[in-house]
Amino acid sequence: MPTNRQIVLDNRPEAEATASNFKLVSADTPALADGQVLVRHHYLSLDPYMRGRMNDSKSYAAPQPLGEVMIGGTVGEVAESRHPKFKVGDPVVGMGGWQEYSVVDGNAPGLLRKVDTTHVPLSYYLGAVGMPGVTAWYGLTQIINPQAGETVVVSAATGAVGSAYAALAKARGCRVVGIAGGPEKCRYAVEELHFDACIDYREHGDVKAMAKALKEACPKGIDGYFENVGGYILDAALLRTNAFARVAVCGMIAGYDGAPLPLQNPALILINRLKIEGFIVTEHLDVWPQALQELGTLVAQGQLKPRETIAQGIEAAPEAFLGLLKGKNFGKQLVKLI
Template identity: 70%
Template structure:
């Protein structure tokens, strides 16, 4: 009997905000494996803000997600069939198979992982691209020094939560910005940030000023818009800003900076980055992150949707900030 693979395709470009209508669930037969190939049963899918940008046709750092093809994304799973001597049935692997239940590879693009001390799902979060993104922006762009103040937007999210904890480990004052009292409590009480500002409380700049009495030396940006404006106004001279994401403008026209002159007068370093362009740091970053997770010195939270069919709704919810920590879809 032929096995069936369920997949979610991107079938249309969003006009304004993304919707479930942009996606379609299909079933396709799995062809027999060829020599050298590996078949993986995906256990978890990673849902990430960058995917929203790839849904558009506009020019960006990467080509748009093609229509009528499996939606892109990171995956972790288990080898269930192998005709490749480098992989055995039962191996746990991380890959980029996208929104589907099974992935097939010639062995390239997948990597075996050890789940003895690090849970499989964590390889999509703090010990995966998410964690390396945080590590790179903090250590290579912000380059924090003990005693400095580092502010992190979307601090309760998958990337921001790691940034703040790593900043604390270097001896910095870590201040988060998040949406809602529950998220701010999590950022301070569980993640160990020194303070967290609730941007939904309606007093963003004054609350941030109170939380950063000595100004801001480093800023990790995931949001943009009014959050970026407020933090720019608190930056110290020669501050460093790592631009990772601008999620506030993904579903609508981004807001222009209100005070761009601060970049000049404060002599700020502002650098955008794409973590996949810095593969040379991944081994060092993953070793450190994996050790911290294994030793339970790096806390993380997962929001998990059940079943492939719920991936679009979970993705849209993540774009609206409904998740806490890393947004995943569990398939098995």
């Protein structure tokens, strides 16, 4: 019976999350009951939504309980099975959490899904062909719904969501403009991810400078904006929107003190007849198969080549997660567990 190292949430952040909020513990993996599957995790996904779960405040999801294994997406292989649908060695994706092994009920719909690793590397099912990819797909196709020739923008351009967004938008004939932190990321966005332009927010640190940079990068204005960030970048993007532009809201950071950052000029919603819509991709499971199909095809065709930042070992997960919150990752942040 293998030992299972786990990261649990030990206490909640006062303001900024720190490594001391987490604790590494060890447990034995339990014996399987009938219908259960033991999964050995190869990769753990780290995602910004996890920060919200660490708080005890009202949000769209229940808080992460204290003392329990942190929630998180995982890919791996079946290590032991008492379910006829799964056999040892099957590559699978699930929500195994921040640990090396998980025991899953093979009958529960949607908890564990077998995947095809012929054309798509296993780790991509946590990124481009997983929740982040579907997030980009949903915001772009279901909310922004761009026409060919329109200009669409995304913040956090080189992340897992941003890179999928660029590939999906280019496939629809859009001009796609990214916003990222630092010249290296911006160069990568244009050279490898097919962005038409990428703005370095570190070079444009207030609403006026960002609005000017957006005006140059989007000479015909902005028709669609995918919001991963909030704050002054959102203010600047709204200033450059065309009439009837659509804004998909997927992420919204708070100010340094945890208080919400205001939207400076909501009158633009009326002036430009904007549609602004927030969404949580896990509430739209009906469109996942269609989205995953398109994303898998883009990967297989070489049009979507996501970058990954990989930390080694479960014990590295907290620091990698804190780095992700500060934008230190470059592409999809993963933890390799084997």
